[in-house]
Amino acid sequence: xxxxxxxxxxxxxxxxxxxxxxxxxxxxxxxxxxxxxxxxxxxxxxxxxxxxxxxxxxxxxxxxxxxxxxxxxxxxxxxxxxxxxxxxxxxxxxxxxxxxxxxxxxxxxxxxxxxxxxxxxxxxxxxxxxxxxxxxxxxxxxxxxxxxxxxxxxxxxxxxxxxxxxxxxxxxxxxxxxxxxxxxxxxxxxxxxxxxxxxxxxxxxxxxxxxxxxxxxxxxxxxxxxxxxxxxxxxxxxxxxxxxxxxxxxxxxxxxxxxxxxxxxxxxxxxxxxxxxxxxxxxxxxxxxxxxxxxxxxxxxxxxxxxxxxxxxxxxxxxxxxxxxxxxxxxxxxxxxxxxxxxxxxxxxxxxxxxxxxxxxxxxxxxxxxxxxxx
Numbered sequence: 319x320x321x322x323x324x325x326x327x328x329x330x331x332x333x334x335x336x337x338x339x340x341x342x343x344x345x346x347x348x349x350x351x352x353x354x355x356x357x358x359x360x361x362x363x364x365x366x367x368x369x370x371x372x373x374x375x376x377x378x379x380x381x382x383x384x385x386x387x388x389x390x391x392x393x394x395x396x397x398x399x400x401x402x403x404x405x406x407x408x409x410x411x412x413x414x415x416x417x418x419x420x421x422x423x424x425x426x427x428x429x430x431x432x433x434x435x436x437x438x439x440x441x442x443x444x445x446x447x448x449x450x451x452x453x454x455x456x457x458x459x460x461x462x463x464x465x466x467x468x469x470x471x472x473x474x475x476x477x478x479x480x481x482x483x484x485x486x487x488x489x490x491x492x493x494x495x496x497x498x499x500x501x502x503x504x505x506x507x508x509x510x511x512x513x514x515x516x517x518x519x520x521x522x523x524x525x526x527x528x529x530x531x532x533x534x535x536x537x538x539x540x541x542x543x544x545x546x547x548x549x550x551x552x553x554x555x556x557x558x559x560x561x562x563x564x565x566x567x568x569x570x571x572x573x574x575x576x577x578x579x580x581x582x583x584x585x586x587x588x589x590x591x592x593x594x595x596x597x598x599x600x601x602x603x604x605x606x607x608x609x610x611x612x613x614x615x616x617x618x619x620x621x622x623x624x625x626x627x628x629x630x631x632x633x634x635x636x637x638x639x640x641x642x643x644x645x646x647x648x649x650x651x652x653x654x655x656x657x658x659x660x661x662x663x664x665x666x667x668x669x670x671x672x673x674x675x676x677x678x679x680x681x682x683x684x685x686x687x688x689x690x691x692x693x
Contacts, residue, residue: 320628323611327632330608333601334639340507341500341646347563349464356463358388358520359440363421363432364450365395368404370571374450375408378416383459389415391439392450393432396421401450429516430532430542437523437531446520447542451571452478461565462520472525472557473550475502475511476518476566479651491572491579493655493663494670496647503646506560511551512598514560516543518568521550529553540585548594562650580673587678606675609668612636637664 364371378390392405402418409416419439421432437445446462448454455461458476465474480495482488498513505512529549535541551558573579593599615629622629641660648655 320625323628323632326604326607326611327635330604331635331639333604334643336508337501337504338643338646340504343507344503344560344562346650347461347465347561347566349468352464352467354384354387354460354463356387356444356459356466357442358383358444358446358459358462359436359442359523360388360390360446360448360459361393361433361436361440362390362448362450363393363395363429363436364397364401365428366397366399366401367450368397368399368401370451371401371404371408373453375405375412377453377456378414379412380456381414381454381459382456383463385414387442388459389417389440389442391417391419391436393419393421393436395428395432425532426537427532427535427540427542429540430535433542434531437526440523443523444520445523445526447516447518448568449517449570452517453569455565455567457565458568461563462561465559465561465563465566466520469559470557471559472554473514473519473521473547473559475506475514475547475558475560476520476568477562477564477650478515478517479567479569480572481569482572487574487576487579488572489659490663490666490670492653493644493660494667496644496651496653496655497640499647499650500643503560503562503650504643510597511547511558511560512595512601514543514547517570518566519543519546521546525550525554538588540588544593564650564652567651580670580677583670583674584677587674606671608636609671612665612668613672637661640664640667 362374367374381388394402405416405418409418417439419435421428422435423431425431433445433447444466446459462474462476465471477499478495479499480488480492482492498515502511502513502515526546529546532542532545535545538545547558573582612633615633619626619629637660641655641657644660645655647653
């Protein structure tokens, strides 16, 4: 039993350290001021977001970018609250171009349908997607424009942070978000992009059409970001880039309860088996096995008390690896992470991974008032 566990945790350690190395290879983006020239269509699908829309719309009004160079398209996905009324009222006061359109469903993925519909109604060459529960940095588009002018990419993956009030559940989601951001940046740093976030994602409209958009994965409810990343990376190698800049951060709200946290992660995980990137699949399997093994260590110690020191070592090998990994994002987002509080979060994360994987394989999940089945 000892040797397989050691090999598993040691391989995990090597993978995490490789990603940490990747994070250090991606430098913070900075550039001298250039005359803004990139034209953006910002796409924001929404469903029953009356609580969040005022904050989003306020952040839109604070955007520092020439009004003639971007438009906002909000796509209503069958909202049942007063989301539309809030947007219509904001449209009367705004200095920017804001369009409100209705989603047209043709697949099993409402969000992909909404983005596709918005792109068909867009007038600018760069598509930028975000979510209705987000807040946008005032220099978000300016920084994106500078990055595009300097690097000439086809797709740009931007940074996202979960807000936290310091409570256990929100701290968990922020730390989990940090791990995903570190995985994103680290994988780009080792030239093997594995992840991006649709809450801060930009790509050329021409490229979206060239890869046939979401064709081929419309039967999967989630994955508007990951599947498109895979297509873009295959078609435009070297042109898919990560933007590491504090000026381009998009912040998003955490879920309010553990049920929603689990449903959100089941939604994310439900696309994993459909991914075509072998590295992403193997890393996912490795993460699952290590976290399940961690949950099993207390039981193993009971049955093998003579090996308690070995299992204690494995626990700290994983804990320290994860802490170093997550701290990469913590430093970027200027957030301090307590090593001692990280202990309990580590076990919580393993439990959430275990529940999420089995939920994505065998069950259904609810999201935005809808139920989805595994495809």
